[in-house]
Amino acid sequence: MQSPTDLGPDPYILVLTGAGLLIALVAWLPLALQRLPLSLPIVCIALGAAIFSLPWVTLHPLPMNYPEITERFSEFVVIIALMGAGLKLDRLFSFRKWAITWRLIAITMPLSIAAITLLAGWLIGVPWAIALLLAAALAPTDPVLAADVQVGPPQSGQEDEVRFGLTSEAGLNDGFAFPFVHLAIALAAASATGEPWLTEWLTYNVLWEIGAGIAAGYVIGRAFGWLTFNAPARTKLAKTGDGLIALSATFVSYGLTELIHCYGFLAVFVTALTFRNAHRDHDFQLEMHELTEQIERIAMMVLLLAFGGALVSGLLAPLSGADVVLALVILLILRPVTGLIGLIGHDANGTERLTLAFFGIRGVGSIYYLAYGLNHMGGVEGADRLWSIVGLIILMSILMHGITVTPVMRLLDRRRARSEQELGA
Numbered sequence: 001m002q003s004p005t006d007l008g009p010d011p012y013i014l015v016l017t018g019a020g021l022l023i024a025l026v027a028w029l030p031l032a033l034q035r036l037p038l039s040l041p042i043v044c045i046a047l048g049a050a051i052f053s054l055p056w057v058t059l060h061p062l063p064m065n066y067p068e069i070t071e072r073f074s075e076f077v078v079i080i081a082l083m084g085a086g087l088k089l090d091r092l093f094s095f096r097k098w099a100i101t102w103r104l105i106a107i108t109m110p111l112s113i114a115a116i117t118l119l120a121g122w123l124i125g126v127p128w129a130i131a132l133l134l135a136a137a138l139a140p141t142d143p144v145l146a147a148d149v150q151v152g153p154p155q156s157g158q159e160d161e162v163r164f165g166l167t168s169e170a171g172l173n174d175g176f177a178f179p180f181v182h183l184a185i186a187l188a189a190a191s192a193t194g195e196p197w198l199t200e201w202l203t204y205n206v207l208w209e210i211g212a213g214i215a216a217g218y219v220i221g222r223a224f225g226w227l228t229f230n231a232p233a234r235t236k237l238a239k240t241g242d243g244l245i246a247l248s249a250t251f252v253s254y255g256l257t258e259l260i261h262c263y264g265f266l267a268v269f270v271t272a273l274t275f276r277n278a279h280r281d282h283d284f285q286l287e288m289h290e291l292t293e294q295i296e297r298i299a300m301m302v303l304l305l306a307f308g309g310a311l312v313s314g315l316l317a318p319l320s321g322a323d324v325v326l327a328l329v330i331l332l333i334l335r336p337v338t339g340l341i342g343l344i345g346h347d348a349n350g351t352e353r354l355t356l357a358f359f360g361i362r363g364v365g366s367i368y369y370l371a372y373g374l375n376h377m378g379g380v381e382g383a384d385r386l387w388s389i390v391g392l393i394i395l396m397s398i399l400m401h402g403i404t405v406t407p408v409m410r411l412l413d414r415r416r417a418r419s420e421q422e423l424g425a
Contacts, residue, residue: 048309051308070371071375074364078364085168101165105176129377136369160413209261226278328396
């Protein structure tokens, strides 16, 4: 307890108080925002900007000042979100039933990466390896900030084609974007040393890391599924009623797959899908999902508070007019156009296609990939500018998608309900 004679507040007490208020907001804000054209991330950024604008707050949480913390904390938030996304998908995995996912992963994302690379190299004049890193960071749909357009909890019935498509895309594209991050790193190294890179990139970064990531995620998911639901009655983990098992599966899956040098993001999502498939209708699935969602929301709010602080600390200061044009084109033209191209021939109405193409939300995954790439390239000239571009795109995405998501999803739900009534009649 603090002595009355002490001058000034104890930082430890302030942290405890702030943590308590943050957890209260985690529980309350989603309820308060249900009927408003606002999203939780918008409120978190505004709070962060307000807090870090206070005269006695001297910390400036700029990502370039804390590169390792930025990489590791954003990594933590993403893997928790990937486990939550996999656990809440009700649709059984099959290549036919997941056709919309393959379109968004195999067509939309590579087209986005190619288009952003060309545009960044031409419009803002960065080296091609850096342009590719920027594209790989900005192409994937974020699994963390897309909660409002994702499916509902397990067995809730909130899994229409749009919500499923955006959830499954966010779950898989983080893993499939990683080879392009490694390609950017390899190209940057090759430009300095002249060493060959193509064979190693194809065999190791593409074939091994993707293949081993999927296989390891499946094996770990099967193991946790058996221990949780199928082990002898007295020892199966579902008896505990403790959703922390999902957190354990997340860390084990990510840790073991990273130890064998394959894509942990991909492995965690595959583990979650396999874990869910072990006993799809068990009530314990909901308990695991609820726990991962709560941890994800707390971690996301902490990160976005820091992001708001970075904005008022000068994150966007290095921006030029060309950078702003690039951000607008990526969000308003490239993602919608490549999304619509990927959905050509898919069995969905026009409104659903436009929604799938539009809601390519950028967020925490982009922060991680840029931090990872810059940390592994080392000493990249103009890194502050890259952070400002990514920061601007994340901010614009959160504002644009956060304001529109509630009315758009309500419109889709009304049209779907009306169509079902007409079919029933």
